[in-house]
Amino acid sequence: MKRSIAAAAIALIAAASALAQTAIDKPAATLKLTKQELISVRQLKADADRIEAVTGQKLTIERRKELLDSKINGMLFSQYCERERILAPEAEVTAAIAQLKSQLGPGADDAKLDAALKSQGILLDAKTYVRQQILLRNYLQQKRAADLKAVKEPTSEEVLKAYELYKSKLVRPDTVRVSVLFVDLRPLGPEDKRKAVEAMRQVAGIVKAGPQKFDEQMLKASDQGSLVKATTTLYVEKSPEFLNLYGSQFMDAVFKLRAGEVSELLENEAGLQVVRAAEILPQKQLGLSDPLPGNPQATVQDYLKYNLAMERQNEVLSRIQAELVAQLRKESTVKIYDENLNF
Secondary structure (H helix, E strand, O other): OOHHHHHHHHHHHHHHHHHHHHHHHEEEEEEEEOOOOEEEEHHHHHHHHHHHHHOOOOOOOHHHHHHHHHHHHHHHHHHHHHHHOOOOOOOHHHHHHHHHHOOOOOOHHHHHHHHHHHHHOOOOOHHHHHHHHHHHHHHHEEEEHHHHHHHOOOOHHHHHHHHHHHHHOOEEEEEEEEEEEEEEEEOOHHHHHHHHHHHHHHHHHHEEEEEHHHHHHHHHHHHHHHOEEEEEEEEHHHHHOOOOHHOOOHHHHHHHOOOEEOOOOOOOOOOEEEEEEEEEEEEEEEOOOOEEEEEEEEEEEHHHHHHHHHHHHHHHHHHHHHHHHHHOOOOOOOEOOOOOOOO
């Protein structure tokens, strides 16, 4: 009797295991260029769930198929790179990840980097994304350098035509060039926040009593360990975008200043600031030789020429990508299990 119960229990466990595997681990697709690989429904669903969490929308069956196609193309490209000895060395991947983190500010970790990538619509983890980008760059350099070299620079006539087309949008709004002393309170704990607020209030008192002390405080803010930080040059535009970014108190105070004047202590969601106006720039229709708002090192014609060049390069990159995908699909064996995509 005991043996029959044990046998029944084993059979039940085996059946449950098989059922779980059937329900969860069904194949979404198989592919082979140089080796056989499987994309399971579980893997595809995990990717779909991440996208739905970011977009707040349920993926349709058509979008799931597009997602699956994208995964297939990525895996075929990885196999192709292995075959062609196109590499993404681990040290280079690590260095690229470290550089991305440094751009996010001190103390940026893996979670912060993944969040930043997701905010840009990149749903891969940082390491996978960086490795793919390095492989793609090396593929272009090794296999398609001639295509990229053949991209012609925009002519002066094309730049002029683009200027006439976009001239109505090439307007500098009322702008003030400022320097800012500030504390960012958002990442701080209660005690550090208290110390930062106290330090900023002391600085505000110093520059209020003697505005000529502003440069001295800017210099001190550059010292390692200073609680008060400084931005030497910031162009503040009178626009809805800047109002949303800095808040009405900051914007109102900045646009009341005359050149050389220093504001009172200001407060917004980011923290506390004291601002000195360096230059008042009224609204202006920009000409080809005028500097770009917020970027005086580049002119309008530089901007137009760069955009035209990027459009041409992106057209070439899109063509290269389409040709590569067609080549990989032709050389490989791919099977998609449509009946398993309704999850």
